[in-house]
Amino acid sequence: MDSDVLTREQAAERRTTPSTTDRLWWRSAVIYQVYVRSFADGSGDGTGDLAGVRAHLGYLKDLGVDAIWFNPWYPSPMADGGYDVEDYRDIHPQFGSLGDAELLIQEALTLGMRTIIDVVPNHISDQHEWFQAALAAGPGSPERERFWFHPGKGENGDEIPTHWVSSFQGSTWTRTTNDDGTPGEWYLHMFTPEQPDLNWNHPDVRREHEDILRFWFDRGVAGVRIDSAALLIKDADLPEVGQKQGPGEHPTEDRDELHDVYRSWRAVADTYEGTRVLVGEIWVPDIDRFTAYLRPDEMHTAFNFDFLARPWGAASFRESIEQTLAAHAPVGAPSTWVLSNHDVTRPVTRYGREDTAFAFLKKRFGVPTDPDVGRDRARAAALLVAALPGSLYIYQGDELGLPEVEDLPRELIEDPMHYRSGGVDPGRDGCRVPLPWSGDRPPFGFSPEGTDTWLPQPAEWVSLTVERQRADPTSTLNLYRDVLRLRRELPELGDGPLEWWDDAVPGGPDVLAFRRGDRFACVVNTGDTPVALPEGTTILLSSAPLERIARVGDPGDSTALAGDSTAWLRIDDPNLTADAAASGAATKSTPTPEDSAPRG
Structure with a gap:
């Protein structure tokens, strides 16, 4: 058997017992994003650091993650939260030392968690x-x-x-x-004046970044997230936008020459044992141009921002899922699923608004949100994305159901997006507030009691601390732990096929239902009215309490899925899947692992 061909059972076993030489770990991985400044403070100065991360590796292991992605941890003047890099081969002294990073990489690997770091190739710090x-x-x-x-x-x-x-x-x-x-x-500088753009037509720039990759791969890093990956190459003629027409002709974005850069990076990564993954941050609206970066000799995966930006609703989600899976299939790459990151309004706040879509230019102060609706939808969305084929990214604090902090004192906001907009844009600091770990008042165990954290935490986060949520079986943290445990245990989840299950749950346009294999199903109710779940199924997990509703034309009642919630089902009655297949309702939307795994 080809080493890249896995049965579902083998894939599940690999997720349960990770190996440092497993070449396919990235196809189904759960990857947790750590924003170092805001994760945990080990030194007691109010700013997160690597000592704080090391102290909480057990938390991430218990949560059920396979890898940890770190935002830039390099020396930086912090003009843009560390994305203005002064030295790619060292650690910011406020976060620790290079030795601390090497210890962290090895300690995490001992616990079965790989490390992915951020590389920022488009620009450097003006202090570099x-x-x-x-x-x-x-x-x-x-x-x-x-x-x-x-x-x-x-x-x-x-x-x-x-x-x-x-x-x-x-x-x-x-x-x-x-x-x-x-x-x-x-x-x-396509960003701030403190971030001059590099000229990627120069051989020094290309050699330097290949050496940076080797530097960190030699220290055990399992992959790199490539910041602003579609912006590196510029048109040397310096035309205005629109002067040249056609795909690949934009003067600063998604130029065809970029693919040569990532082929050279892939060649470097492929010289190392196991898979050293290249993950692109690619904001490209054309899905076919997007997936061109995922050809077998370029990046392994890229962030799927289309789903993240979609408004709440079954039709919206289904369209995104179908388009994403169809576009990834020809290049054999798994999709990634993500609800937020360090640049995006948190789901609990975003999904509670009248306009639930996300767009950078729409961020404004004072937009109303319903926290209860947002919480329910964020929990439902977590189950949805965890059931989809491919890998899953979780931004720190989403597993706690943290909302966006929208009342930060203006004088404490550091994000340049706020200042360069003339104060209109609230910036991104609201999703970067330090995590609450324990206790009944700020800093909630993030720092020693009495310490002022670099951004203030809301007092109402007392109900959202890790300590409080661990003790509550219905908490969002325990929901995430159950989700990731089942995702690891069930052979149908992770990489593999998806089939729509439209006829099984007749809930109209507000319902999304699909199967993974013959015995697992996911049902999402994005409307307000409860919908009956099919008889012959067992509830594995739900994002909200289930209800009972009367069956039409029957004196009995049925288990029902509440509005704004998701349920995972075990299909016990084989006739359910047989009937769906016979009706033509189930259509394969992505290749099987055997078909889609890269060869060679």
Whole structure:
């Protein structure tokens, strides 16, 4: 048998007993995102660090995760939360040391959890030695060729080279000052001025990042998340957006030359034992352009932001799932499923709003939300994404049902998105507030009692601490633990096929139902009215208490799924699946593991 071909039972066994040499671990992995500043404080200074993470590795093991993804932990002036990297081969002193990181990687692996780190290739910090050397060397120097320096337009170079739009709003060019005090060249930054963009047409830039990969792979890192992965290559002609038309012709996004970069990265990763995974942060609206990055010699997976951005509703979710699985099938890559991350409004808050979709430019202060509705929907969504084929990402605190903190004092907000919008955008700090671990008042065990955390925690989080939720069988934390336990135990879950089960649960347009194999089903009720679950099934898990409703034309009653909730079912009656297959209601939406596993 080909080593890449797995039965469902073998896949389940691999999830239960992880191996450091398992080449397919990433296809079904549950990956937990740690935002280091806000996870746990081991030094007592109010900021999270690697000592805090190491102290809570048992928590992550008990939760049931397979890997831990760390946001940038490198030395940084923190102009953009660490995404302005000063040195890719060290650890920010506030977080610990390189030795601490090496210990953490090994300790996590001993517990069966791999480590994924963030690599930020589009830009570096303006304090990085390369950029400081470029400023010192002056116009026309080799040091400046690693970046995008330009003399500017107009008679005196006073006009910006392009009118490209920043991801953080505002200008994308900043003018330097010469040694004699006169205005100098302009340099490109698609984010903040403290984050100059690298010139990926330069061989030094490509060699440096391949060496960075080797540096961390040599220390046991199992993969890298590639920040802003579709932005690296720029059109050297510096055209305005829209001057050149057609796929791959945008001057700063999703250019065809990018694929050569990731083929070289894949070649580096493939020299290591086991699979060292490349995971792309790719915000590309065209699903076919998106999956082109997942060809067998490029990235292994990429974040599926389409589902995350969708509004609440069965039709919306189904359309996203169908499009995602269909697009991934030809390249043999599993999808990733994620409800939030360090850049996105938390689900409990987002799903409680009238407009439940997510878009960066729509973030505003004072948008009303219903916390109870948001909590119910977030719990239901957690069961839904955990039942879908592929890998699952969990952002720290979502397992606690934390809401977005929307009343942070303005003077404490650090996110540049807030300031560059003129104070209109609340920024992303509201989802980055330190986690509550224990106790009845801030800092809730995150730091020693009496310590001010780098962002303040709401006093009402007393009911959401890990300590409080562990003791409550109905808590969101215990729901997540049950979800991940079953996901690990059930051979149908993780990578593999999905079949729609429309006829089994006649709930109209508000119901989403699908099977994984012949004996597992997931039913989601996105409406307000309870829907009857099919007879001949056993409830494995539900996001909310089940109800009883009268059966039509029958004196008895049926188990019903409440509105805004999800249930996992064990199918006991074989006629249910046989009837669905005979009716044509079940259609295969993704290849089996045997068909989709990459070869060679």
